[in-house]
Amino acid sequence: MQTTAADPRPLAVQVYERICSDIVEGTLPAGTALVQEQIATQYGVSRTPVRDALTQVALEGLATLVPGRGYVVNHLTDQDIKNVYEVRELLESLAARQALGSHTRQQLVRLRALVDEFEALDPNNAEELFHLGLAFHAALIEPCPNDYLRKVLHDSWNHPLQRRISTTYFFGPEHQAKIVADHRKILEAVTDKDGGALEKALSCCNDPGRQLQGKAGAA
Known part of the structure; x- marks a missing residue:
């Protein structure tokens, strides 16, 4: 090198x-x-x-x-992972609220296509699941007018700690099914311009607790 x-x-x-x-x-x-x-x-x-x-x-x-x-x-504990997702949820919720109501028809079609593509992936391909999930969340906040907020979120999603968490602990059929369901609820809320439903769906999507089951401490 x-x-x-x-x-x-x-x-x-x-x-x-x-x-x-x-x-x-x-x-x-x-x-x-x-x-x-x-x-x-x-x-x-x-x-x-x-x-x-x-x-x-x-x-x-x-x-x-x-x-x-x-x-x-480092070994990552459940709390380490929850801390990362807590920050992610706060930032993403803010950006999504600012973007709500501003998505174009083409952007909504793009979001729906990303969900369908995610559902068709090999559930054990952690790298592809991570990148396609990231593409969905980036498309979700694309209309957000706060350029700095979008950049901070981009950096957070691509942080090596987030990448390690996503590709090490979050993959497989159960994870894939959960994310598909969460993303469809997010898309429905965005389409309906329903801020309350959007907040709830994002909170569920950014809650890693149901999937950890001690994986971090054992890894």
């Missing part, structure tokens, strides 16, 4: 993204020690960018510096 014309970013940024991806995808599971020397050798870089990258990985909540062990990939 090295800085090239194709990717001129600092090595620390490239190493950070690589480590994040390996954690999100499960290549580096919870409890794995992130040893600077090993990572530097594996990625073909010096220890300096690895050290800087690990500091950022810890700041993002993916790892913790343990005295005597170095950095270790």
